[in-house]
Amino acid sequence: xxxxxxxxxxxxxxxxxxxxxxxxxxxxxxxxxxxxxxxxxxxxxxxxxxxxxxxxxxxxxxxxxxxxxxxxxxxxxxxxxxxxxxxxxxxxxxxxxxxxxxxxxxxxxxxxxxxxxxxxxxxxxxxxxxxxxxxxxxxxxxxxxxxxxxxxxxxxxxxxxxxxxxxxxxxxxxxxxxxxxxxxxxxxxxxxxxxxxxxxxxxxxxxxxxxxxxxxxxxxxxxxxxxxxxxxxxxxxxxxxxxxxxxxxxxxxxxxxxxxxxxxxxxxxxxxxxxxxxxxxxxxxxxxxxxxxxxxxxxxxxxxxxxxxxxxxxxxxxxxxxxxxxxxxxxxxxxxxxxxxxxxxxxxxxxxxxxxxxxxxxxxxxxxxxxxxxxxxxxxxxxxxxxxxx
Amino acid sequence: xxxxxxxxxxxxxxxxxxxxxxxxxxxxxxxxxxxxxxxxxxxxxxxxxxxxxxxxxxxxxxxxxxxxxxxxxxxxxxxxxxxxxxxxxxxxxxxxxxxxxxxxxxxxxxxxxxxxxxxxxxxxxxxxxxxxxxxxxxxxxxxxxxxxxxxxxxxxxxxxxxxxxxxxxxxxxxxxxxxxxxxxxxxxxxxxxxxxxxxxxxxxxxxxxxxxxx
Numbered sequence: 001x002x003x004x005x006x007x008x009x010x011x012x013x014x015x016x017x018x019x020x021x022x023x024x025x026x027x028x029x030x031x032x033x034x035x036x037x038x039x040x041x042x043x044x045x046x047x048x049x050x051x052x053x054x055x056x057x058x059x060x061x062x063x064x065x066x067x068x069x070x071x072x073x074x075x076x077x078x079x080x081x082x083x084x085x086x087x088x089x090x091x092x093x094x095x096x097x098x099x100x101x102x103x104x105x106x107x108x109x110x111x112x113x114x115x116x117x118x119x120x121x122x123x124x125x126x127x128x129x130x131x132x133x134x135x136x137x138x139x140x141x142x143x144x145x146x147x148x149x150x151x152x153x154x155x156x157x158x159x160x161x162x163x164x165x166x167x168x169x170x171x172x173x174x175x176x177x178x179x180x181x182x183x184x185x186x187x188x189x190x191x192x193x194x195x196x197x198x199x200x201x202x203x204x205x206x207x208x209x210x211x212x213x214x215x216x217x218x219x220x221x222x223x224x225x226x227x228x229x230x231x232x233x234x235x236x237x238x239x240x241x242x243x244x245x246x247x248x249x250x251x252x253x254x255x256x257x258x259x260x261x262x263x264x265x266x267x268x269x270x271x272x273x274x275x276x277x278x279x280x281x282x283x284x285x286x287x288x289x290x291x292x293x294x295x296x297x298x299x300x301x302x303x304x305x306x307x308x309x310x311x312x313x314x315x316x317x318x319x320x321x322x323x324x325x326x327x328x329x330x331x332x333x334x335x336x337x338x339x340x341x342x343x344x345x346x347x348x349x350x351x352x353x354x355x356x357x358x359x360x361x362x363x364x365x366x367x368x369x370x371x372x373x374x375x376x377x378x379x380x381x382x383x384x385x386x387x388x389x390x
Numbered sequence: 391x392x393x394x395x396x397x398x399x400x401x402x403x404x405x406x407x408x409x410x411x412x413x414x415x416x417x418x419x420x421x422x423x424x425x426x427x428x429x430x431x432x433x434x435x436x437x438x439x440x441x442x443x444x445x446x447x448x449x450x451x452x453x454x455x456x457x458x459x460x461x462x463x464x465x466x467x468x469x470x471x472x473x474x475x476x477x478x479x480x481x482x483x484x485x486x487x488x489x490x491x492x493x494x495x496x497x498x499x500x501x502x503x504x505x506x507x508x509x510x511x512x513x514x515x516x517x518x519x520x521x522x523x524x525x526x527x528x529x530x531x532x533x534x535x536x537x538x539x540x541x542x543x544x545x546x547x548x549x550x551x552x553x554x555x556x557x558x559x560x561x562x563x564x565x566x567x568x569x570x571x572x573x574x575x576x577x578x579x580x581x582x583x584x585x586x587x588x589x590x591x592x593x594x595x596x597x598x599x600x601x602x603x604x
Contacts, residue, residue, distance in 0.1 A: 214596035234440025242599025264440035336581030
């Protein structure tokens with residue numbers, strides 16, 4: 001009984017102490033953050049389709065000085081009444097979102113809310129908007145205009161050339177040296193090595209290499225010399241075989257064509273380089289042509305050719321490789337000269353006509369650069385903005 | 391017909407590809423992708439022709455004991471060996487991976503590393519001060535090289551900033567060098583456009599081989 005009384009008394013005292021030690025709370029009301037501003041939904045311009053851009057004004061609480069928010073929640077639905085699905089939670093400070101992978105022609109509705117400590121603001125609705133792809137890229141109009149102008153100029157010069165007008169073309173040492181180099185090989189009784197680079201048949205530089213190969217092979221066939229053409233790409237090899245075969249046929253010596261001289265090596269860059277180096281050192285060609293697209297192997301090839309004592313003519317549109325070729329080769333066709341080579345070698349008036357169009361194209365580009373520089377200097381940025389192609 | 395058909399195909403597809411750039415619609419981009427896939431498929435078939443050419447070339451060298459026929463034997467053995475291992479065990483096969491990682495990769499890296507020595511020998515020839523232009527090239531090269539390494543900073547760090555190697559080096563790289571590169575780049579762009587036009591219009595036909603003769 002005594003124990004029971006002691007327990008009751010101690011419980012009563014403990015309860016008094018606990019009650020006395022309680023600090024009364026102020027009542028705290030947690031409020032949701034301010035909602036985002038007006039929501040605008042529109043189709044993304046100049047795109048393939050399936051994309052909408054959702055833009056909104058930031059919430060009044062989304063400031064560095066304010067209470068801040070955690071982010072924005074973006075909901076999407078195909079019906080105005082829902083159901084809406086949460087598609088993205090964006091960090092605070094966000095003002096737009098690109099919703100991709102949508103169905104073209106379908107209307108979409110959006111709802112945006114700001115969120116703070118898992119409490120969402122009132123929802124702001126936007127839409128409907130329908131995604132669609134465009135049939136014309138409006139920002140690329142200046143390029144289209146320049147392209148059409150260039151084509152018209154080229155056609156005008158081609159027609160003029162067909163009419164018998166003779167154009168002056170400045171001499172290019174590398175192209176003038178082609179005949180001399182082939183003659184040297186004939187005199188020395190050594191073959192000519194023609195390397196069409198590492199490009200594919202879809203690269204314009206490689207196509208330019210085909211045209212030069214055609215002219216070189218024709219001369220080679222006339223002089224009864226041999227041309228060796230190792231290839232990196234099997235499609236390029238097939239075209240090169242056809243080009244060389246055609247050149248031999250065109251000078252009436254189809255039997256002299258040796259298909260095994262135009263062959264495939266590998267599609268690995270440095271094994272290809274090693275193989276071509278081996279050919280240079282074993283066959284000791286009198287002349288090496290490097291035409292087309294080249295990368296790190298350019299100097300390795302050209303230096304090996306130099307060691308072998310060959311005359312070397314290179315042509316590439318790869319800016320980084322041009323200095324390497326300039327160091328190691330006797331003649332270099334830089335950039336556009338590679339494309340102009342076929343016109344120079346053939347001397348066909350139609351081909352020379354396009355060269356003139358190129359020259360006028362350069363005049364137009366230089367004028368545009370000068371106008372753009374002057375306008376930007378005086379603060380008229382609209383002109384340079386014309387060429388922002390997006 | 392053997393000449394007209396390829397020219398017609400080039401005219402149609404060349405024109406389509408030129409104007410496809412201005413049409414962002416999905417149908418246009420899907421067609422572009424589809425045509426690119428065709429290129430890959432054609433490339434795969436062409437690989438068979440390429441390997442055939444390789445085997446035929448080396449087989450004849452071995453058969454007629456031409457100089458260097460031993461190398462041809464190594465080529466054929468490696469080609470057949472790697473293909474067999476890959477076909478039987480797959481490209482994730484341990485032996486295949488070992489041969490690739492410890493055989494082909496080091497050999498390729500060795501070939502690439504030779505570039506450093508070739509750069510040294512080519513630079514030695516290019517930088518010989520035989521003419522005024524070559525001397526200018528040599529001076530520019532020395533300044534750019536010293537401007538990129540700490541010793542350049544030690545040598546000219548006490549000078550006013552515009553006279554330091556690093557500043558002159560940056561000026562040479564970003565002003566005259568960039569201007570020259572852009573000039574070449576503009577020329578290349580116009581050259582590509584002119585070449586494409588010649589091919590599309592059928593003025594340039596060398597790529598057709600024997601059928602391209604007028």
